[in-house]
């Protein structure tokens with residue numbers, strides 16, 4: 001073996017200290033692996049898209065029981081469990097595409113046919129909604145929905161690590177598999193570390209790193225801007241008092257009434273600019289958020305009464321089929337990925353945490369790499385994570401010459 005004499009192998013290396021990296025770290029720790037290294041090119045954790053303080057979380061309502069709908073139902077439950085300590089809010093009201101055609105009985109049937117319980121997904125007519133959500137808007141209310149401060153998750157999870165387990169300001173430029181270990185290199189070609197297991201949890205950066213070993217992930221950037229607006233207590237907006245988060249063409253959190261100056265502060269977002277990665281604040285995006293929220297509230301308020309006072313701008317990483325990319329990479333034993341979390345970082349990271357915990361446990365039990373299989377565990381399988389759903393997440397779906405690998409679920 002031709003190992004560098006001054007360095008010892010890690011059991012695992014994780015590239016990326018966003019919420020994806022935090023989920024992987026949890027999975028490693030669940031399997032009693034502590035000899036790992038997390039690397040990020042930024043000066044600290046949560047400086048990428050996971051700098052987001054108000055990431056909403058509720059299941060998706062599809063037209064039918066689509067893969068996305070079934071996966072988000074499962075992932076939502078995992079998110080409540082994995083990120084439960086970070087949960088804020090007392091529900092999310094999800095607005096219909098066309099409020100004029102909304103019917104409570106039709107929506108109830110649709111939700112039931114998709115496997116929802118009407119206790120956890122309640123269709124509401126406007127008057128009923130007013131009493132529960134503070135706004136007279138029809139929609140489906142998810143009482144367990146809420147939002148999460150992703151930055152807080154990353155800060156807490158990476159602050160808890162020992163100094164030797166993390167490395168910041170360290171951009172990975174390439175990786176190489178030799179002597180049964182994944183070698184990770186920095187900008188000057190220097191070896192940062194090597195390990196039997198390497199996790200690419202670095203959003204769009206996964207594309208560049210994976211390309212260095214001939215893997216092409218079709219990922220693209222989608223810029224988003226969340227505006228914080230302020231409005232006065234005599235504004236037309238002040239007649240609405242949403243007490244829960246609302247999601248529709250845009251989303252908003254309950255406005256906060258600032259002590260002293262009687263003005264309200266209101267996070268409203270988010271724009272969706274495909275193939276854009278500019279992180280500066282755009283006036284155009286503030287205007288778009290004003291227009292979207294005005295449409296949601298039925299044009300009875302003046303958009304220009306909302307004054308932008310702050311913004312969060314981030315770049316989502318999205319795969320061409322809009323599902324996350326997660327799992328072992330076929331043909332590359334010990335190489336795993338968790339990227340393309342899109343606009344559902346809360347849910348997909350939680351689902352990945354559970355799936356990786358199970359997969360790793362299975363690999364350790366057998367002292368083997370299962371790069372063609374994804375062990376999701378008996379509990380998730382029992383909860384409805386069928387073969388076709390788990391396969392839909394695997395990176396194999398994009399790799400030339402590899403058919404979708406079939407996940408195998410242990411029966412115990």
Ligand SMILES: Cc1cc2nc3c(=O)[nH]c(=O)nc-3n(C[C@H](O)[C@H](O)[C@H](O)COP(=O)(O)OP(=O)(O)OC[C@H]3O[C@@H](n4cnc5c(N)ncnc54)[C@H](O)[C@@H]3O)c2cc1C
Pocket residue numbers: 015016017018019020021039040041042045046047048049050051052054055056057150170171172173201202203204205206209223224225226269270271312313314315316338339340341342343344345346347
């Ligand atoms: C405006 C907006 C609104 C959103 N709203 C929601 C929402 O309501 N609900 C929700 O669930 N999600 C939402 N999201 C999505 C969510 O923020 C993301 O899915 C999530 O933060 C992605 O986490 P990540 O860890 O994959 O990526 P990141 O947080 O970007 O982390 C990737 C890390 O990898 C590092 N990195 C990259 N390349 C390298 C390299 N070569 N070497 C070393 N380090 C590297 C980066 O520095 C970065 O820290 C929103 C996103 C935006 C932009």
